[in-house]
Amino acid sequence: xxxxxxxxxxxxxxxxxxxxxxxxxxxxxxxxxxxxxxxxxxxxxxxxxxxxxxxxxxxxxxxxxxxxxxxxxxxxxxxxxxxxxxxxxxxxxxxxxxxxxxxxxxxxxxxxxxxxxxxxxxxxxxxxxxxxxxxxxxxxxxxxxxxxxxxxxxxxxxxxxxxxxxxxxxxxxxxxxxxxxxxxxxxxxxxxxxxxxxxxxxxxxxxxxxxxxxxxxxxxxxxxxxxxxxxxxxxxxxxxxxxxxxxxxxxxxxxxxxxxxxxxxxxxxxxxxxxxxxxxxxxxxxxxxxxxxxxxxxxxxxxxxxxxxxxxxxxxxxxxxxxxxxxxxxxxxxxxxxxxxxxxxxxxxxxxxxxxxxxxxxxxxxxxxxxxxxxxxxxxxxxxxxxxxxxxxxxxxxxxxxxxxxxxxxxxxxxxxxxxxxxxxxxxxxxxxxxxxxxxxxxxxxxxxxxxxxxxxxxxxxxxxxxxxxx
Numbered sequence: 001x002x003x004x005x006x007x008x009x010x011x012x013x014x015x016x017x018x019x020x021x022x023x024x025x026x027x028x029x030x031x032x033x034x035x036x037x038x039x040x041x042x043x044x045x046x047x048x049x050x051x052x053x054x055x056x057x058x059x060x061x062x063x064x065x066x067x068x069x070x071x072x073x074x075x076x077x078x079x080x081x082x083x084x085x086x087x088x089x090x091x092x093x094x095x096x097x098x099x100x101x102x103x104x105x106x107x108x109x110x111x112x113x114x115x116x117x118x119x120x121x122x123x124x125x126x127x128x129x130x131x132x133x134x135x136x137x138x139x140x141x142x143x144x145x146x147x148x149x150x151x152x153x154x155x156x157x158x159x160x161x162x163x164x165x166x167x168x169x170x171x172x173x174x175x176x177x178x179x180x181x182x183x184x185x186x187x188x189x190x191x192x193x194x195x196x197x198x199x200x201x202x203x204x205x206x207x208x209x210x211x212x213x214x215x216x217x218x219x220x221x222x223x224x225x226x227x228x229x230x231x232x233x234x235x236x237x238x239x240x241x242x243x244x245x246x247x248x249x250x251x252x253x254x255x256x257x258x259x260x261x262x263x264x265x266x267x268x269x270x271x272x273x274x275x276x277x278x279x280x281x282x283x284x285x286x287x288x289x290x291x292x293x294x295x296x297x298x299x300x301x302x303x304x305x306x307x308x309x310x311x312x313x314x315x316x317x318x319x320x321x322x323x324x325x326x327x328x329x330x331x332x333x334x335x336x337x338x339x340x341x342x343x344x345x346x347x348x349x350x351x352x353x354x355x356x357x358x359x360x361x362x363x364x365x366x367x368x369x370x371x372x373x374x375x376x377x378x379x380x381x382x383x384x385x386x387x388x389x390x391x392x393x394x395x396x397x398x399x400x401x402x403x404x405x406x407x408x409x410x411x412x413x414x415x416x417x418x419x420x421x422x423x424x425x426x427x428x429x430x431x432x433x434x435x436x437x438x439x440x441x442x443x444x445x446x447x448x449x450x451x452x453x454x455x456x457x458x459x460x461x462x463x464x465x466x467x468x469x470x471x
Contacts, residue, residue: 008105008106008107009050009051009052009053009105009106009107009108009109009127010051010053010054010055010102010103010105010107010108010109010189011046011051011053011054011055011108011109011111012054012055012057012095012098012102012108012109012110012111013039013042013043013046013054013055013056013057013111013112013113014057014091014094014095014110014111014112014113015029015039015042015056015057015058015059015062015113016057016058016059016062016085016088016094016097017059017088017113017114018059018088019114019241021241021242022241022242022243022246023242023243027059027061027062027065027068028113028114028240029058029062029068029113029114030062030065030067030068030071031240031246033116033246033249033250033253034250034253034254034257034276034277034278035277035278035279035280035295035296036277036278036279037067037071038113038114038116038240039056039068039071039113040071041116041278042111042112042113042115042116043056043071043080044278045111045118045119045120045123046109046111046120046123048120049120049123049124049127050124050127051109051123051127052079053079053105054079054080054081055080055081055082055083055098055101055102056072056080056081056082056083056113057083057084057085057094057095057097057098058082058083058084058085059084059085059088060084060086063082063084081101082101083097083098083100083101084097085097088206089201089205089206089207090201090202090205090206090207090208090209091206091207091208091209091210092196092199092206092207092208092209092211092212093206093207094209095108095110095192095196095209096193096196096197096207099193102189105189106188106189106190107130107131107186107187107188107189108185108186108187108188108189108192109123109126109127109184109185109186110184110185110186110187110209111123111184112183112184112239114239114240114241115182115183115184115236115237115238115239115240116240116249116253117235117236117237117238117249117252117253118140118184118236118237119236122140122229122231122232122236123184125229126138126140126184126186126229127186129186129227129229130186130227133225133227134225135186135188135225135226135227136187136188136191136216136224136225136226137185137186137187137188137191137192137212137213137216137224137225137226137227138185138186138187138226138227138228138229139153139161139164139181139182139184139185139213139226139227139228139229140181140182140183140184140185140228140229140231140237141153141179141180141181141182141228141229141230141231142179142180142182142230142231142234142237143178143179143180143230144178144234145178146167146178146180147180147237147238147239148167149167149239149241150167150180150181150182150183150237150239151164151165151166151167151170151180151181151210152164152165152167152170152174152175152177152179152180152181153177153179153180153181153228154174154177155179160225160226161213161226161228162213162214162217163210163213163214164181164210164211164213164214165210166202166208166210169202181210182231182236182237183237183239184237185209187212191216191224192212195212195215195216196209196212198215199211199212199215213226235252238252253278254275254276255271257276257277257278257280258271258274258276261276261282264282264284265284265285266282266283266284266285266286266287266288267285267286267287267288268287268288269287269288269289269290269307269308270289270290273290273291273292274288274290274291274292274294275292275293275294275295276288276294277294277295277296277298279296279297279298280294280295280296280297280298280299280300281298281299281300282294282299282300283300283301283302283303283304283319284302284303285302285303286300286301286302286303286304286305286306287304287305287306288306288307289305289306289307289308289309289310290307290308290309291307291308291309292306292307292308292309292310292311292312293310293311293312293313294306294312295311295312295313295314296313296314296315297314298312298313298314298315298316298317299315299316299317300312300317300321301317301318301319301320301321301335302319302320303319303320304317304318304319304320304321304322304323305321305322305323305324306323307323307324307325308324308325309324309325309341310323310324310325310326310327310328310340311326311327311328311329312328312329313328313329313330314329314330315328315329315330315331315332315333315345316331316332316333317333318333318334318335318336318337318353319335319336320335320336321333321334321335321336321337321338321339322336322337322338322339323338323339323340324338324339324340324341325340325341325342326339326340326341326342326343326344326345327343327344327345328344328345328349329345329346329347330346330347330348330349331345331346331347331348331349331350331351331363332349332350332351333345333351334351334352334353334354334355334370335353335354336353336354337351337352337353337354337355337356337357338355338356338357339351339357340357340358340359341359342359342360343357343358343359343360343361343362343363344361344362344363345357345362345363345364346362346363346364346365347364347365348364348365348366349363349364349365349366349368350366350367350368351363351368352367352368352369352370352371352372352387353370353371354370354371355368355369355370355371355372355373355374356372356373356374356375357374358373358374358375358376359376359377360376360377361374361375361376361377361378361379361380362378362379362380362381363380363381364379364380364381364382365381365382366380366381366382366383366384366385366397367383367384367385368380368385369384369385369386369387369388369389369412370387370388371387371388372385372386372387372388372389372390372391373389373390373391374391374395375390375391375392375393376393376394377393377394378391378392378393378394378395378396379395379396379397380395380397380408381397381399381400381405382397382399382405382406382407382408382424383397383399383407383408383409383410383424384407384408384409384410385410386409386410386411386412386413386414386430387412387413388412388413389410389411389412389413389414389415389416390414390415390416391410391416392415392416392417392418392419392420392436393418393419394418394419394420395416395417395418395419395420395421395422396420396421396422397422397424398421398422398423398424399424405424406424406425407424407425408422408424408425408426408427408428409426409427409428410422410428411427411428411429411430411431411432411446412430412431413430413431414428414429414430414431414432414433415432415433415434416428416433416434417433417434417435417436417437417438417451418436418437419436419437419438420434420435420436420437420438420439420440421438421439421440422434422440423439423440423441426440426441426442426443426444427443427444428440428443428444429443429444429445429446429447429448430446430447431446431447432444432445432446432447432448432449432450433448433449433450434449434450434451434455435449435450435451435452435455435458436451437451437453438450438451438452438453438455439452439453439454439455440454440455441454441455442454442455
């Protein structure tokens with residue numbers, strides 16, 4: 001579709017269902033798989049397919065949920081609005097609830113928030129088929145064993161679609177039909193609104209969007225044709241109604257994600273134990289070792305090695321970095337840096353190029369300059385560590401006084417002895433050093449040496465005699 005034709009479309013996402021089978025206080029559209037909620041996943045699919053305007057039909061409970069309000073408007077390039085279905089009166093009533101918000105759009109794409117495995121390619125095929133055929137309605141259908149709850153598509157002797165029969169209303173002959181309605185629709189907007197208004201409720205009081213198919217063809221409009229697009233992969237039309245189906249959908253989506261990145265040049269030693277969220281980006285020739293989780297908006301450069309047993313969330317990793325058995329969240333790691341094993345980089349950690357953070361080290365809200373080393377058993381918080389500095393084993397930046405956090409500055413090429421306590425706020429000058437076990441409570445000038453509890457300046461000594469020079 002061209003940009004102009006896309007502007008004629010509005011996507012309507014039906015998300016007002018109660019989702020009672022989830023047995024959860026969380027509304028079904030807000031359950032997550034591979035790092036996105038079901039609603040977010042659907043919004044992203046429509047955006048990738050070229051739908052720029054989206055209306056989300058929500059129940060009053062969902063619309064009042066803080067998490068729902070945060071999601072609306074987060075998809076780049078998509079303009080999302082909310083329509084409320086005040087009572088659960090079926091899918092047809094839900095779509096009618098979106099009529100005002102849809103505005104003057106010529107065509108409607110109706111999507112379900114609980115079908116996270118449909119692809120943008122399938123949606124684009126539906127849009128193109130609908131536009132090229134000038135159909136009134138275009139259905140997505142599947143052939144084979146129908147999933148529970150899906151209506152059957154009935155055709156006449158010439159193969160034209162005549163109606164969709166909901167599973168609950170189908171007789172044995174209809175249930176044996178092997179073509180089922182998958183729940184995605186393209187519709188001519190003016191026809192849809194006119195037909196939906198006239199639909200009669202079912203015996204249960206619900207208005208079915210599926211009844212619009214038969215109603216359109218008896219509306220007197222000779223051009224009210226119904227086209228179909230057959231889903232080539234039945235996994236795409238799988239719905240999520242309970243926790244088991246959510247887990248199955250996540251496994252399927254996770255497998256797609258892994259396959260995508262392996263085709264793009266990423267090595268996975270054991271794909272089945274590798275967990276990658278939808279928004280993660282991985283560079284070529286990176287190796288992901290077993291039991292690794294790449295979550296959120298994590299981005300990894302070229303030729304990195306991640307794992308085994310690492311968890312990275314919302315983190316940027318530079319080319320050639322090596323992260324072993326460590327937990328990293330909201331951090332930045334420079335080129336060729338090495339992390340771990342068993343270290344923790346917390347939010348705000350900025351690790352420069354060629355830095356080494358060894359085993360059992362924790363870095364929080366700190367900048368570690370290029371080539372610096374934090375070898376073992378150390379805590380660096382609210383600090384700036386200069387290039388080439390060495391942080392000895394057991395060093396702690398004492399950044400919290402019980403009321404506020406304070407900053408520590410360690411200059412370039414400084415040497416912090418093992419077991420040093422740096423009591424912030426404090427500055428250790430470039431090239432300065434602290435003795436093992438020092439408790440440093442005052443600033444240390446560049447090039448100076450301090451030791452002791454509390455740390456005091458050390459006298460200069462002659463390297464040949466070991467005697468105090470008196471300087």
